Structure formats: structure tokens, C-alpha cells
Amino acid sequence: MIVSVASGKGGTGKTTVAVSLALAASPVMLIDADVEEPNANILLHAERSTTKKASLPFPAIDMKKCDFCEKCSDFCAFNGIIVLKGLKVFAVPEICKSCGGCKMVCPQNAISEEPRDIGYIDFGERNRVSFIEGLINIGESSATPLIRMLFDFTDDDKDTIVDCPPGAAHPMVESTKHSDFVILVTEPTPFGLHDLKEALTITTELGKKVGLVINRADVGDDEILKFAEQNNIPILMKIPYDTEIAENYSRGTSPAEFSQEWRERFARLWIKIQSIVSPA
Ligand code: SF4
Ligand code: SF4
Numbered sequence: 001m002i003v004s005v006a007s008g009k010g011g012t013g014k015t016t017v018a019v020s021l022a023l024a025a026s027p028v029m030l031i032d033a034d035v036e037e038p039n040a041n042i043l044l045h046a047e048r049s050t051t052k053k054a055s056l057p058f059p060a061i062d063m064k065k066c067d068f069c070e071k072c073s074d075f076c077a078f079n080g081i082i083v084l085k086g087l088k089v090f091a092v093p094e095i096c097k098s099c100g101g102c103k104m105v106c107p108q109n110a111i112s113e114e115p116r117d118i119g120y121i122d123f124g125e126r127n128r129v130s131f132i133e134g135l136i137n138i139g140e141s142s143a144t145p146l147i148r149m150l151f152d153f154t155d156d157d158k159d160t161i162v163d164c165p166p167g168a169a170h171p172m173v174e175s176t177k178h179s180d181f182v183i184l185v186t187e188p189t190p191f192g193l194h195d196l197k198e199a200l201t202i203t204t205e206l207g208k209k210v211g212l213v214i215n216r217a218d219v220g221d222d223e224i225l226k227f228a229e230q231n232n233i234p235i236l237m238k239i240p241y242d243t244e245i246a247e248n249y250s251r252g253t254s255p256a257e258f259s260q261e262w263r264e265r266f267a268r269l270w271i272k273i274q275s276i277v278s279p280a
Helices: 014-025 040-044 071-075 101-105 144-153 170-176 190-206 223-230 243-250 260-277
Strands: 002-006 028-032 047-061 081-084 088-091 111-126 129-136 160-163 181-186 210-215 235-239
Touching: 002 014, 002 170, 014 028, 014 040, 014 160, 014 181, 014 210, 014 260, 028 040, 028 144, 040 129, 047 088, 047 144, 071 081, 071 101, 101 111, 111 144, 129 144, 144 170, 170 190, 181 190, 181 260, 190 210, 190 223, 210 223, 210 260, 235 260
Parallel strands: 002 160, 002 181, 028 129, 028 160, 181 210, 210 235
Antiparallel strands: 047 111, 081 088, 111 129
């Protein structure tokens, strides 16, 4: 089972939920797919064991073979390869999508591929939580290829929890599309409701089962509750505003770590999701 933890915006407590759930449901795998700003390990404290470079194939041009026919640049829909007639042909790393098309259409076989590093994938372990984290290099135009690579390491024999990137754009789609269930973490405010609706548009489009975790549930209004009821979305958990949770968070400790009661609540949340995904 793959369970993604997502939210329409940052700062809702998504990572706190993902890490607490992983600790309570272990043995599991936890993937931090927020590759532009991974922070799950600030709460998990997994010991990193291995780091792999993440790379994509990138066109390399043999100018001894090239006759400047421009078939490569005509083919590339992204304008990712530039032909300077009589001078040079080169691909632009910030634009190229590594589709391999220019290599295929080159009549002179002048294009080969070489790896271009786009970031790192770290592996670690703590308390029977196998941890995988992606970190994209600064300046990369798209996080999606690195997020896609993280899912190559999932294990069919192990349940996986995914801490998704915030928002409702391509990275969120990529990190939820493999899931059996999506937890949407939200807050009972007008902004929370607005961003929840955007995130729901995506999960509905993807045909995913979803449920809500409402953070700081006792601060704000009840519009989220009404919306959930009208749209038949189960409310899986309410987390009140709690200074003990906030203080522990600021020290890098998740609720499932500092409180047995919260650990049990997250364990029950996991069982509830299992029963929704695979009803008896
Ligand atoms: S398609 Fe091949 S031969 Fe033609 S310009 Fe591009 S690299 Fe050169
Ligand atoms: S690999 Fe694809 S995206 Fe990149 S330059 Fe070639 S055709 Fe364009």
C-alpha cells in the first residue's frame, strides 16, 4: 500500500503527519518527495547510509559528424537544442526534457547521450522506517524527473508513506499518482479551504481515495467540516493547536515520538486507512 500525505499549501503540518504516521505504522518506507525542500528527516532523524547521484540522459553532439541539417532543432518541441549553422550545435540543460528524440532523428548519428546530474537520492533507516529522500540541484527547472526516480526504490513487500511537495502542480501529481490513498492535510481557514479544493481537483482527476487530517482544528471556522460533509470526504483525524506539539516540533520531535497517546492515535489512523483501501 502506498499512502501519500499532501496539502494544497506549505505549513499545514503535512510533514509532521507523514513522519508520525511512519513511526506509528513501522515497518514502512518513508519517501520525502518534497525534493526542493526536503525536511522529513528533521523530524525522523534517520541515519543516512547511502547517497546516489540522480542523473538524466543529456544530448552530446559529435561535431565531426554533424552537417548542420537542423533536423534535431526542428524536432525538439521545447527548443532544447540549438543549431548555430557552421559553428556549433548544443543542448540547453535548463530546457531539455531528456526525451531522446533528437538522438533518434539525427541522420548523421552525431548525437549520443551522457548523464547530467540533477540532484541526489539519500537512503537511511531509523526505528524500522526505511527512509528515502530526494534533493534537486539548485537551478533545475523541474522537480518531476527526480520525484519519478524515487519511486523506483519502493518495495512491493513494504508499505510506503510519501511526504509530497506542497501545492497542486506537477510535483504533487507525480508524488500522488502511485498512491492507493491520499491524506490531505489542511487547516480550518479560508486559505486552507481554497488550497484543499485545488488539491482535491487533482486527486479526483487521478481517481484517488482521499481523507482529511485537519491540523490546528480548534482554531478557525467550520467551513472545512461542511465542505467535507457535502463532498463525502472522511475526516480521519483532528489535531488541535497544542503548545506541546509546537514546542516539540521546534526541537525536531514529532508527536508520535514524544507522546505514546499520539503514537497510538497515528497507529489507529493507519488502521483506518488500511480498512478504507482494503475493506474487509
Ligand atoms: S540532426 Fe544531427 S547532423 Fe543535423 S544538426 Fe542536429 S546534430 Fe547535426
Ligand atoms: S533530448 Fe528531447 S528535449 Fe532534449 S534537446 Fe533532444 S529533443 Fe529536445
